[in-house]
Amino acid sequence: MNKTLEEVVSIEFNRQIGIDTCLMGFRSTSLASLAKPGQFLMIHLGRETKDPLLRRPFSIHGIKDKNKLMILYRIIGKGTSLLSTFKEGDPISVIGPLGNGFNLPRPNERTLFVAGGMGIAPLFFLTQVLNEVQKHKFKMFLGFPTSQEVVLLDQLKDLNVDLSLTTEDGSLGIKGLVTDLLDQYLGQRLTKRPVIYACGPTPMLKKIAQKSFTFNLKCYVSLEGSMACGLGICQGCAVKAANSKDKPYYYVCQDGPVFPAEMIDWEVM
Amino acid sequence: MNKTLEEVVSIEFNRQIGIDTCLMGFRSTSLASLAKPGQFLMIHLGRETKDPLLRRPFSIHGIKDKNKLMILYRIIGKGTSLLSTFKEGDPISVIGPLGNGFNLPRPNERTLFVAGGMGIAPLFFLTQVLNEVQKHKFKMFLGFPTSQEVVLLDQLKDLNVDLSLTTEDGSLGIKGLVTDLLDQYLGQRLTKRPVIYACGPTPMLKKIAQKSFTFNLKCYVSLEGSMACGLGICQGCAVKAANSKDKPYYYVCQDGPVFPAEMIDWEVM
Amino acid sequence: MVSSPNLSVEIGGLKLKNPVITASGTFGYGNELIPFYDPSLLGAIIVKGLSLRPMPGNPPPRIVETPCGLLNAIGLANIGIETFIEEKLPFLSKINTPIITNIYGHTIKDYAKMAKRIESVDRIAAIEINISCPNVEEGGMAFGTDPDIAAMVTDQVVKNTTKPVIVKLTPNVTDITIIAKAVESAGAKAISVTNTFLGMAVDVATRRPKLANITGGLSGPAIKPMALYLVHKVVANVKIPVIGLGGIMDYRDALEFLLVGARAIQVGTANLINPKTAMEIVNSLTDFCVREKISNINQIIGGLKVNGENHEKGGDKKNK
Amino acid sequence: MVSSPNLSVEIGGLKLKNPVITASGTFGYGNELIPFYDPSLLGAIIVKGLSLRPMPGNPPPRIVETPCGLLNAIGLANIGIETFIEEKLPFLSKINTPIITNIYGHTIKDYAKMAKRIESVDRIAAIEINISCPNVEEGGMAFGTDPDIAAMVTDQVVKNTTKPVIVKLTPNVTDITIIAKAVESAGAKAISVTNTFLGMAVDVATRRPKLANITGGLSGPAIKPMALYLVHKVVANVKIPVIGLGGIMDYRDALEFLLVGARAIQVGTANLINPKTAMEIVNSLTDFCVREKISNINQIIGGLKVNGENHEKGGDKKNK
Ligand SMILES: Cc1cc2nc3c(=O)[nH]c(=O)nc-3n(C[C@H](O)[C@H](O)[C@H](O)COP(=O)(O)OP(=O)(O)OC[C@H]3O[C@@H](n4cnc5c(N)ncnc54)[C@H](O)[C@@H]3O)c2cc1C
Ligand SMILES: Cc1cc2nc3c(=O)[nH]c(=O)nc-3n(C[C@H](O)[C@H](O)[C@H](O)COP(=O)(O)OP(=O)(O)OC[C@H]3O[C@@H](n4cnc5c(N)ncnc54)[C@H](O)[C@@H]3O)c2cc1C
């Protein structure tokens, strides 16, 4: 198992950067030195209360100055609502870094990033890291339901990303789903076969995985799953393995969250 | 039943004024116009969470400018810890004013206030109100465990209070309990029989009640009790009635929290 | 034209304008109802549990908060059925919604006597039998854990009244469906699931139980998953309607119970925290139906999808 | 000189350095134990429930959070007893504290076979029998709700091992003391109270159960009052030691269970939230004893004061 820490950190900033979307940063030199793109943190939000009971998983969204970590989150329920009320200086307990990160592409490999909504969180960190070692542009398809939810456009441009944006209602960028862009893209004659890195809602990942099989492309997906512990203990975060003879289920927190698409049984997803 | 409101108010200030003791104020013209000394509020502290589940009762500690209410509270557990993290502008739901307040003394009656710890909260409001109509000094015995917990001394002096302070460890004022002062005081030849108004921990109130019986003094006590609703619905806040034939139990929230001492069966307290 | 959704449901011949009922012991008798809203808006009101003669209730402390739960040992403190009818019912009678009395007896005869007395009172629409109170020495829960006694109590009440009889079950049993079937056979027109779960709490500082009664009944959000499970199980095993309750705090909780097949729901502990809860649930259910284009709330009842199939509707099917 | 308090307790001949045990399914098998602290500090470790052959577990979603609770339907996913002994035990053996296996069988014979297998493994200190899992089709809880079957399972295990046998009971019964007495008579050396409570949750948006298994077992702070009540009740009815668990999150919760008479406690769900919980409870219990001038933890066990009297101590008295 990778090295894992439990630390009580102090929030440096926690601000809304879009409709229901917030960016939270805290300082931890030790976590920052361990964290890799694709890994996540389990954050305890209860403080004085036992409701919410469980920690909540969040991808590591970026590292700054070698000692600051960031998470990007959407307010969707009890835990994230509570989190959004936390202020600078408030203490929170963080466990991490957890799970296996992305396998970095080889220097000459072409990459294609596909992100849906908050799926941008870990992919942003990945481009940030790749940007330091690779010079060429990264192609990214990024989708949101509507323009009001779109975040990070400027930051992605700074990161040398060749971005195509979709919104479902067409209020910004191209109207449609990111998977439509993928269809189009893969429909073209490709000079070089890209490696796909995808993160977002499960139905989106399923489509992308199936495309990757059709076009015989290497594809990494970062999955979500209901998690209690994030530590490989509770066996709550099961996903069905494609080749279920050896191992019927993988555990997202331990075996993932990033999986080569072919490892997963997409039928049941 | 008295008129009762449920209102979501916005916190104007919420600051620590002593070790583990805070003062919180909010604006509500309607509650301020109804509130009488001795009444209390049920405050919902959960907001995003269901733990703490029940509202918490707090005495009305004072009214300012006819539209601001204050509560004085000690951080002792989950609910009060949470409350202490609330900031200016945070919304909270308040139900009140609840219960029966103090019967005001007649203009020529001598009064004696006895407060233990947070028992000062409602008595402060009472002196505030009396101060507007009466000119003479109010005698008050006020006790805390230790000097660090002492609050409101200056404010009480502004209110024309003739204050005797005790701390259990003698770190400020007279060493001992407020009830020691009462013993001494009642041991003297009294020219005028005072009406006692007491609020504080139950063992203190019990002693005071018994003294009042011995000396045949009118005595009002403001009781606490485990409350779920504060509205007379759940029957949770029972206290045994002295004359339990008519009514075996009183309900602190509805029949109190202020009771003439002789109404209560102190044996079982 | 947008027509407002039909929220009305029927429980054992009793027509309710909506499926939201206030639970016994959490909404008072009548004039204690806090005038935070017009109670006529509710589907029905179940009053505090009544016994043949007044009961003082248990010594304090009677309540203690637990994580997301409320542990109570009120001990059925009540003014007795006669005083209720004389002093409280006149006020309640002005409310334009069915008034249901919740009754508790020390003996089976007590239940029968109360049923007879209530039979003569027009303004009481139905009787909920409490055979599930954990906080009294005699009767109470003991009656609710034995199918034969539960059936006998039900039978005696049914024989003495023409009003619909609802039996409120205790969750503290191995197989609630056995009790449910027993009271159904004995003539119950509906079943309320569930009363409180047995629990206790200890004050570590004093080393004493936090409740004077030592043990109490647990209610509130903590019990919701268990209550929902029991409702789901009972619905699948009886033909009569089931009224679901246990930890319902908002309309989403209410929908969970309706989806598993509850014909109506009761709001208990939530009333104590936010006295407007029941009314807000009525409003939110209406909004929900409008939003989801549901014209009749009965389309939701039992609408749980399991493996692509709809869950069988409570009351519309055979035992199995 | 301040001597450090003696926290050691004895469970059916097994000496524990302190009464804090990690509950089955919430602390992993062994090398998955997160190295947040040295597990040798614990009183004992109970590993994830094992079956004769590997079990895949239930399809996801397997867990859902409820108010102050965790509903799980893991379905006893496990690698089987053989693989456990081969692959996991070597690591566990390095830990200087008793390792207890929690076993589950589809049939009574399964239990017997596993007991026999474990008997040959020195490093396993005791066996906890799980007759209370609500998340499997066969066996599991069904065995734990019938006193005769519970006794038969116990008897078969006891016959096949010389190690202390602990039986873990389900709370989902009308009278837990009947089951407790049955397994005591059948030779159990201790009883763990309690496993999870049956529950379910519904996703209102999709109208589906939130768990693929539809129902699950509820654990966590929500169940603490009920678990404590059951421990209190079992302690009063058996002579063998009772191990208390259910919703213990900190040392105060642990003390509540010890005060009602639990000889030791288990930490379950709390491990998943704060992996250091069990160790912190050991430390805080030590501090508590020092602060309160308690030289031996056994002075606390059963120390509940009821009406001025001390509660009878678990294990030191007659049935009643
Ligand atoms: C490995 C991993 C990494 C993640 N990274 C991020 C991230 O970087 N940023 C971010 O915003 N979120 C991320 N998530 C999702 C995040 O954990 C959830 O949004 C959060 O737990 C919701 O908590 P809540 O209490 O606000 O919502 P709850 O009150 O728990 O749930 C509200 C509603 O959302 C649903 N829901 C809860 N969790 C999820 C989920 N994981 N996926 C889909 N629906 C869900 C619930 O069923 C419910 O209907 C990640 C999840 C995983 C497993
Ligand atoms: C009518 C009334 C008026 C009150 N006015 C004030 C006030 O003006 N200022 C103020 O600070 N407090 C006041 N209280 C007490 C206040 O309500 C409690 O301190 C508060 O509810 C504690 O909540 P908590 O969640 O922080 O503590 P919890 O976590 O609920 O409890 C922490 C510990 O304190 C004990 N405890 C809880 N409530 C009480 C209580 N009422 N009395 C004694 N011990 C208790 C618990 O048993 C537990 O051991 C009043 C109580 C009543 C009934």
Ligand SMILES: Cc1cc2nc3c(=O)[nH]c(=O)nc-3n(C[C@H](O)[C@H](O)[C@H](O)COP(=O)(O)O)c2cc1C
């Ligand atoms: C303070 C209180 C008093 C109660 N009194 C009664 C009663 O008199 N009769 C009864 O059948 N149930 C009584 N109950 C149980 C509730 O009606 C309800 O069954 C239970 O609380 C579960 O629902 P809830 O979680 O919504 O509260 C009482 C519950 C509480 C909290």
Ligand SMILES: Cc1cc2nc3c(=O)[nH]c(=O)nc-3n(C[C@H](O)[C@H](O)[C@H](O)COP(=O)(O)O)c2cc1C
């Ligand atoms: C994720 C999870 C897995 C569990 N697996 C087992 C198991 O394999 N065997 C068993 O006897 N109990 C199992 N349990 C039950 C716990 O050991 C414990 O009895 C229960 O959770 C109550 O304690 P708690 O509230 O402290 O968690 C499991 C519980 C959880 C939450």
Ligand code: FES
């Ligand atoms: S979340 Fe517990 S094993 Fe993955």
Ligand code: FES
């Ligand atoms: S607190 Fe509910 S009746 Fe007094």
